Amino acid sequence: MGNNGQVLIDVIPELERVIGKQQGAVELSGIATQNRFNLLFQKFIEVFTTKEHPLVMFLDDLQWADLASLQLIKLLIGDKRNLLLLGAYRDNEVSKAHPFILMRDELVKTGVTVNTITLAPLAFHDTNKLVSDTLHCSALSARPLTIVPIIGLLISEAIHSVWKYFGFSLCLCQLWHHCL
Numbered sequence: 001m002g003n004n005g006q007v008l009i010d011v012i013p014e015l016e017r018v019i020g021k022q023q024g025a026v027e028l029s030g031i032a033t034q035n036r037f038n039l040l041f042q043k044f045i046e047v048f049t050t051k052e053h054p055l056v057m058f059l060d061d062l063q064w065a066d067l068a069s070l071q072l073i074k075l076l077i078g079d080k081r082n083l084l085l086l087g088a089y090r091d092n093e094v095s096k097a098h099p100f101i102l103m104r105d106e107l108v109k110t111g112v113t114v115n116t117i118t119l120a121p122l123a124f125h126d127t128n129k130l131v132s133d134t135l136h137c138s139a140l141s142a143r144p145l146t147i148v149p150i151i152g153l154l155i156s157e158a159i160h161s162v163w164k165y166f167g168f169s170l171c172l173c174q175l176w177h178h179c180l
Contacts, residue, residue, distance in 0.1 A: 004040050054082040062089040062100050070103045
């Protein structure tokens with residue numbers, strides 16, 4: 001990465017733990033900044049992709065990806081260097097004119113293999129089983145957490161708040177207490 005390591009650290013702060021502190025990169029403007037980042041990120045990904053150890057990346061919520069991110073995805077897929085990219089998007093939130101769909105269609109036209117698996121929403125029974133398995137409690141005890149989606153959303157927000165302010169162990173204790 002030479003003198004450009006800080007460019008990646010600015011986007012992925014945790015990377016500093018791996019590559020150490022870096023000098024500031026030379027300031028560029030406009031498209032040059034984006035091109036430098038794309039090139040550095042491609043080189044960074046190449047480190048982790050070999051024939052013996054291919055890399056699998058999963059990107060969620062692609063319906064919200066900005067144009068710069070979609071361009072980077074196109075570049076990574078175009079490299080075809082032992083990288084499998086799995087992406088998920090909500091098909092009810094995109095139209096045929098959505099930038100992600102246009103990019104996907106463009107990739108198909110260039111010969112990139114794109115497999116699509118359409119998933120239906122989870123049924124109540126499956127969601128309830130997931131909650132009960134996760135919390136190690138009976139399906140009946142987990143039922144209040146899955147009965148109405150909005151309740152599940154509210155609980156999810158509460159869990160996030162408890163986790164954020166009091167830590168993981170208290171969050172689990174609160175959940176465990178609810179299931180007992």
